[in-house]
Amino acid sequence: MSRANGTPYAPHTDDETAAMLAAIGVDDEEALFDIPEAVAFDGEFGIEPRTEREIRDECARIFGRNDDLTEFLGRGHYGHYVPSVVDHLADRAEFLTSYTQYQPEVSQGFLQALFEYQSMLVELTGLDVANCSMYDAATALGEAATLADRVRSTAGDTVLVPEQLREGKRAVLENYCAGADLTVETYPMADGTADVDALADRAGEDVVMLYAESPTVRGCIEERLAAIGDLADETDALFALGSDVVALSVLESPAAVGADVVVGEAGSLGLPTAYGMGLGIFACSDEFLRQVPGRLVGASEDADGARAYTLTLQTREQHIRKERATSNICTNQAWVALRAAIHAATLGPDGLVDLANDSVREAAALAERIDDLSGAAAPVHDRHHFREFAVRVDQPAEAIAADLEGEGFAVHAIDDHLLQVCVTDLNAGETDGLVAAFEEVL
């Protein structure tokens, strides 16, 4: 009972292969392929198979080529300490190696976990409905725009976003808007948050969606969200609010400031720093229930009358509604949502609020220390900050950032003389080093 060379992940012994071919009535596997010769491939990819151990070594070598820097980076992607229990539970094969829950009777576990995730987001946003994930904050924003396009019967086609917005997020939004014939325009910022007066001038019938963020990309907590919401309301534009799952635990409830939709990032819970991999939040009010993109888990009953969970309202989705679906999304970030939910459960509301409060306190404290250095001023904006803040430097920002890298620290250079610095529980213990490095290079 031996196996020919081939994929190590097929169990067929040579005898079994022979028996199976005989049962089908062909001589070899080739006979089962119906590929015309003209398009058949008989070349080689040139990929040498390697052993598991070789690949582990190879990848360890490759990743070892990343410099060992202490990162003070944020701007939409945040690392917090992920408790070990998150890995251990989420890695259970029944979660990790399952598919979408098309047969709910045999998938109650994952469905309940996603239902719980949705519920946590409902609490954090104050809105009625949260889906069980989008890819990331950027695509969630794009989906919000297409939802606005469907639900708002304003004459216009403008999606109004802050002038300061992460470049990548804006670029993704543009791609979702293009297909819906929407145009992305910006409103001015004043000191890191929306210039609400200028926004009031700009708002109008052409606006189908007004988007604001808190914290903003500069880490500033928006102070006049309710006023922004009112502006949206006045012209019947959808008010979409962008935020972050940790920030939401302490900031004004989106529902309270009139948000129709909340998008943003929830991967700051559950995921390690992952090169930008994320977990998109999408929550909205009941009103838009039939227009929500993505998957929804609902409660129902089984044949015995016991509570059971199932994917629901699937007629919104591409596999049923096809080109009239609310989104093309199919595979989403379910397992990441599971991780975020476990992380949130592990923290509890206490731990989550502590984490958020520390994000405010640590940023303020670090800004103050940097401000004390000559050649730097921080925070640049006279606002409350969450995790991160801008720093004005006398010398060119790029040069300072490069010098800091030489000292072992990574920060953002966001403009000619502007840096941005992000502090979380992961690097809070390294601020002395960063301040010293700043002193060195300024």
Next chain:
Amino acid sequence: MSRANGTPYAPHTDDETAAMLAAIGVDDEEALFDIPEAVAFDGEFGIEPRTEREIRDECARIFGRNDDLTEFLGRGHYGHYVPSVVDHLADRAEFLTSYTQYQPEVSQGFLQALFEYQSMLVELTGLDVANCSMYDAATALGEAATLADRVRSTAGDTVLVPEQLREGKRAVLENYCAGADLTVETYPMADGTADVDALADRAGEDVVMLYAESPTVRGCIEERLAAIGDLADETDALFALGSDVVALSVLESPAAVGADVVVGEAGSLGLPTAYGMGLGIFACSDEFLRQVPGRLVGASEDADGARAYTLTLQTREQHIRKERATSNICTNQAWVALRAAIHAATLGPDGLVDLANDSVREAAALAERIDDLSGAAAPVHDRHHFREFAVRVDQPAEAIAADLEGEGFAVHAIDDHLLQVCVTDLNAGETDGLVAAFEEVL
């Protein structure tokens, strides 16, 4: 619903604690302790609680103080590459966080896994019975001696072991023998294996157990096991053979050479290099079934007539037979046995035999290269070697070993001018470096 400071692993909220105390009818937990004041402790241990993350950092720092050496160490503890799947499966909480299978109906999974482990050992040893683990090779040897004491009615009380035996193994054996009033004596070795002629002279009625190893502690494959077995037979001594789970896959079957008991190490499968942590093999012939130490899993039927597994022959064990038990062992190495079984399954007989053959080939090849160097001769013994071999050096062995350590390599210094070098799949890729280092320091 909050929790007072205390263990993070108790779920009690303050309210629950209060409700539970009320149900019992006491005011506080103190009231439940019945410890006379004279012996009560009201001091402090002085152990600061730390967070999970702090402890991970602390231990990483501590372990970082181990030098980063490439180890060519063996002599009873061997590291092989453990496939990732072993960790992932053995770490499943249902295995890792379960207790001994006192309720077999709800423990079929672990019982079957142990039954399979026993079966693999039966195949590898050729003997009828294998238990589901001892602590390690040394304690297994000790248990073999006490079994010999129980089953052999020879007049004598001598346990005869090779003169060259790992010191730790001998020391453990002495401790088991002392209680049974057995005396450990040695027989001479000739060129790394038993001096069978001298042994023939020494053997006699006083010998209750004759112990031989293959491979020996010097890595030599014993060539006259059957002759040694015959010597044991002649005086009705128990013939105990020590070996290693990987070596057993290719070496003469212990049953074929007349072994009554096989002890040794199985942790060379399933465990990483673990500072000597092991998995003791204990196998024997049917004859001694009621005298086996440790746990045994047997097949039986359940109420529906389906095959089921259960711990069996428990009347041998301490919890039933108390001071007349076959051993005092209770908690053993079940989870390590599970790991070894998964590893063996992953390798299959092909992979296991390949690993063993490589252990012979790599050792021979490395010895040859070291032999080519001036100032060193290897292998010292004119024998076939398994994984490891002795090297004679002109200079003091301790000094050479220390110098090699300076070059980043660890080897054993086993005598004034003798080193020992062990090569497995883990370090086989580093032999160039070792040879170069030898050249440097010789």
Next chain:
Amino acid sequence: MIHDQANYEREGEDVREPLLSEKGQETVDVREDSPLPDDLTREELTLPNPSEPETARHYTRLSQMNWAIDAGPYPLGSCTMKYNPKFTEDVAADPNAAIHPDRSARSAQGNLELQYRLQEVLAEIGGMDAVTLQPPAGAAGELTGILVAKAYHEHHGNDRSEVVIPASAHGTNFATAATAGYDVVELPSGEDGRVDLEALEAAVGDDTAALMLTNPNTVGLFERDITEIAEVVHDAGGLLYYDGANLNALLGRGRPGDMGFDVMHYNVHKTFATPHGGGGPGAGPVGVVDELAPFLPTPRVREAAEGSGYERFEPAHTIGKVHGFAGNWLVSIKAYAYVARLGDEGLADAAAKAVLNANYLAERIDLDVPFGPFHHEFAATAGDRDAADVAKRMLDFGVHPPTTKWPEMVPEAMLTEPTEIEGQSSLDDLAEAFNLAYADTDEALDAAPNRTAAGRIDQVGAARNPRLSWQALDGE
């Protein structure tokens, strides 16, 4: 085989494992300790606060109430549920790979190198010239590809408004075309289950931006006329998009690039065995021919000047971005590790065994399979039985049923894709489950499943009275 799924039930209360919220919540006064002024904060936050042992037990129990590929066969057609090699998890967990996406290229050479290497092997496997790893799933890859096609047409002054899609295509194809702003032209299936060339010629024209096709198609049939199809589309000035969901059947035997496809996505959570995770994360890298490379999302990764490693660059006419950062990075790592493990031989063998398995299983079941010769999957028909009911009954026999009622061209379809990872005995288990369920009484089918954690679930009720959070259950 018979499988009883684990279940933890509270009888009187008619619930299984209670919700985390039912196990206890805590309300925190947010303002009490807040460094922020009251008008910026919420008053309170109410969430579950289980201790770690409770959390562990909760999710362990939930997991036991969930089917998975590691529990048994999961032959969902079009989904390619392969075994996910464990070591790829360890590779992806390397802390050195866990860096921020805004790292300078100089300080992120390791990640750039892995991205580059994966781009290269994917290009090779698909017969494409350039690859982006940014799209975070198959559908996102489709959108990327169609946006690239659109940008290409626009760049050449071509305003095309239609995307042609076979009726049997996956829903994401239609939805993607719409999301990109195209009108969808649905192509009826030919009688043999393949694209009908005449219908295609009729459908394609000046307005055709692209034809989206998967090959083998969704019933596993190779589009034999692919060369002619490509000609028709190309002649009309359109582009050919390859939906990579079925690439597993082609590995080492055919490359979309060689068949005339201009742009494709790879579905790495299918073909390259990265775990589906209960619905993601996946990854949908997109490959294109040279002419389309300048339109790919930014940034891409290339080798820098000799000896200086790797660098990011912006393609000349980039469509911008389709993900906020670099896509689902952890998934990319796992895909790389998988491809490296198999190599040329292993990849070709995966396709061979996948096709062998599908054909063997089809041979073993009593249901009809209307179309052929199929490759890695087949659509059996449940005939006058309800495919969904047959599927529910199959759950009692220790297997997951196939995809049901899709594609529509097969009545009561049971679209089955065992993949290469099932051996003969588990295929026999699957066949037995098919046959027992198919032959069972109407009553048995109605009452199924019986051995799963939950009995048959009222899905109509769930949609009619949506309760989507524990807040919505309150007071029930």
Next chain:
Amino acid sequence: MIHDQANYEREGEDVREPLLSEKGQETVDVREDSPLPDDLTREELTLPNPSEPETARHYTRLSQMNWAIDAGPYPLGSCTMKYNPKFTEDVAADPNAAIHPDRSARSAQGNLELQYRLQEVLAEIGGMDAVTLQPPAGAAGELTGILVAKAYHEHHGNDRSEVVIPASAHGTNFATAATAGYDVVELPSGEDGRVDLEALEAAVGDDTAALMLTNPNTVGLFERDITEIAEVVHDAGGLLYYDGANLNALLGRGRPGDMGFDVMHYNVHKTFATPHGGGGPGAGPVGVVDELAPFLPTPRVREAAEGSGYERFEPAHTIGKVHGFAGNWLVSIKAYAYVARLGDEGLADAAAKAVLNANYLAERIDLDVPFGPFHHEFAATAGDRDAADVAKRMLDFGVHPPTTKWPEMVPEAMLTEPTEIEGQSSLDDLAEAFNLAYADTDEALDAAPNRTAAGRIDQVGAARNPRLSWQALDGE
């Protein structure tokens, strides 16, 4: 609660998940490729050769057919089944700790430091002066401790032949004393379930090497006369051995050293929450007072001359070794991490909650508890029911039953130790399971369990006709 355990069954064949051997074995011709001469090798080797997907599925299914602390309550009396914090696994998996035991001390400073630190905290917690980490389990710790006592006596020219052990003690105490070559003197329990001082005085004498005691004892009662007990034994020249299995009740409230114990083992897989692993690996470090320190196993670890780290040393009159190397190292690491996580407060709280839980649960059940006041565990009596049957029935209610029929001083004992990790609601679940089972009909008890993977198993038959390997099943 009701719990259906997962089950994978092949009906006709009357087996659950087949054995690996039944899934397929391979026979390898060992000599074909061997670098060794034929007379040194076996001819062939026959073992299962599953592919990785099959292996993963096999063990995943087996695991699902196994109860565990992460699935639910596991209140085995005397076993201290705590939650095993997950992070300790990660700490133990540090590759830097994975070194060979024969490393020079200079190159193994990290491991030596952790060993030293763990020795120190254990000494502090037990009120002992010196600790060895070498014993690989509790029973091995007992043997170490008794051998140390023996060596001590011999060193002082005292040849003593007896070890005194209360009847209620754990079987390992008796077996250990015998293994060490002592005669066992069994001490009947006093009427209050504790040591009877008069009986002790009668039992102890010139031949007494040691008294082995656990405190609280095996029904959870604190030996209030411990000072007097120590006096009696010490006056006779004997030593006092503390069996650490029940230390969880004392943490921060009493230390064996302060009570007059001379030597003790710590059962870290109980008290310090390292996973039991289905029956090990555990660890049984031994602590002693100063006079006994020279007899501890070799090597021990101490701080070296100032600033030069840690070193190994051989105690002056060492008993030698009780494990081939340094014991179960990975377990030591986890224990260290656990103790560090809890600290003083957490350890004391663990004891408090463990005792609270036992008392609360006892209050909630309908069974009598003859002795008290108990601490972390209690022995209820099933009265005229068979404790083993009641236990089997409890399995149907989503909990693991307690230890049954031990200790013998309580008729039909159900020795119950919930530990601190159960909350009120799971204690209520446990109580309900107790009460439902206890009140159930004889028929129901006989027929139980019904919801586990296997029904009631014939244990007598297993022992009468031992089949201990798949080889033994062949031809059945």
